[in-house]
Structures are given as C-alpha cells and as structure tokens.
Amino acid sequence: MPNSQAKYLITVAGPTAVGKTELSIRLAQALETEIISADSRQIFRELSIGTAKPNEQELSAAPHHFINSHSITESYSAGDFERDALSKLDELFKSHNFVLMTGGSGLYVKAVCEGLDALPAPLEGLREALTMRLENEGLEVLQEEITAIDPDFGATKEIHNPQRVVRALEVFKTTGVPISQYQQKNIQQRPFRQILIALDRDRKELYERIDLRMDLMLKEGLVEEAKSVIQFRDCHALQTVGYKEVYAHLDGLYDEKEMIRLLKQNSRRYAKRQLTWFRHQGDFNWFRPDQFDEILNFIKTEAGLI
Secondary structure (H helix, E strand, C coil): CCCCCCCEEEEECCCCCCCCCHHHHHHHHHHCCEEECCCCCCECCCCCCCCCCHHHHHHCCCCCECCCCCCCCCCCHHHHHHHHHHHHHHHHHCCCCCEEEEEECCCHHHHCCCCCCCCCCCCCHHHHHHHHHHHHHCHHHHHHHHHCHHHHHHCCHHHHHHHHHHHHHHHHHHCCCCCHHHCCCCCCCCEEEEEEEEEEECCCHHHHHHHHHHHHHHHCCHHHHHHCCCCCCHHHHHHCCCCCHHHHHHHHCCCCCHHHHHHHHHHHHHHHHHHHHHCCCCEEEEECCHHHHHHHHHHHHHHHCC
C-alpha cells in the first residue's frame, strides 16, 4: 500500500483468555502488518507460562514487538511503554499503513491511545494496601471513599474502573491533592488514526476457558517458573494474578488445592475487571473472537477501503 495513505493503529483489547492472540495474528496476516503487544508482563523474558505469552509458532506467524524485550530485573512502567511504543509505531508506519496493538493491560492501551497523566509515585506499600482493600472490601467501598474526597473524579466514567479508583486514592493519600487536579483535560493527539476493537465471549464460556488455561499453566510448570524468579517477587509483575497465589502457597499460607482454587477464582475476577475497564474506557467496538470476517470488514470500512 502507498505510504501516502492514512495510517491506522488497530487496537484489539479484551479480557484474559478471550482469544486476542489468535485473532490478532489472523488480522496481521490479512493486513500484512505487525503486532505491538500491550501486556505489562509479557515484555519480561523470564515470564512465559504465567503470562500466557504467545508460543514460538504464534510469534513466528506474525512479527511481534514488546514480547521478551526486557528483563524482570529492569523497571518498566506504562509511561516507558507509551514512549517506546510510539517510537516503534513511527518506525512501523514508514512501511505499513496498518499496525495492530493487542493486549489486556488497560493502562498500557490507554498510554498509547490517549496518553497518561503526569502523576506522582505512590508512597511505598500504599498500592499493595489499597489493592488488598479492593479485593477484601470490594470496589463500592473504595468508590464511596474517593467520591467523598474528590467529587469531580467521582463524576467521571473512571469511577467504574478499579485500577483508576486505586490510583486516585494513591494520589490523594500520597500528596493530599485530588487526582482531578492533576489530570489532563484533553486526550493527547496522535499522528495516526485509531480503530478500537474489544472482544468478549459468553461469560460461562470465558470462565471455562480461564479455568482450562490455568490447568494448562500448572501442567506446563507455573509453580516451577514462579520459583525460578522468586528473588524478584517484590517486582510488580510478580505481585499479580498467577504468581501471587503461588508465592502464598510456597509461603505455607494454604495448600495446593486452595492455591488452584484461588488461581482460577482470581483470574476470573481479573477478567471481569478488564471487561469493566474497556467498557468504560474509550469508544471500543465490541465483537466475538469468531467474527473474523465482520471485524476485518469493519476495519476496511473504517479505513475507507470498502
């Protein structure tokens, strides 16, 4: 396709185990392009099983970027990803009119699509404490607390996003200043057009896929992988679903049967939070993963090709 044609970033988002990888590879092949991974854990070379990283066959089916690109020993943030992904997009758009971005890390997707607010780092241990409150007390309790502190934030759609509610409480408890006073009022303009696609399945089917994936992860050696990087367990990537449950088991807090139950339960809850994020974040167009032809036609229609 001629370089004079408009450039499009096609984002394929959705919850864990919904089928983003398979669909994105098919789209990349159809559009003869490459894939940027927006996954905050798949960037790390040392983590494969617990992150559901694409296998070698999938990686060879279409060029991927930001998979196995860093070490767990390195600090890497959504802001770093925004900078690096935009640089990579600038490079890819020199030879492609379409580029795909796929992943379930909502903040990474937002960083590239809209830009991030320049917010202060939280006090040490605060994020972990608030995340524990979220799991134990539920989102509604935290929503009420932040709305009382910051009514402007409470009036936005971000009040439905668990991660953003936690971040808003972090900012206030760290600085005494409401997050609404930090937030940018305008979405950053990008030098490319965007097509936002999100995937979902029947909830029962999605949860069954999550449970089956977790069984496969355990069979492939999830516990052994967690042991191999246990010296880095304080890193954020290892304080997430799939690893934290294993470490708690290794610490003797519960037996293997309870570990498996929690791995599946927390993965299902994580998928639900991801769905909430994408339904309240941006103007995503929702499809089922098996609607490949419909999705491809939608992309071509949005780009004015049909």
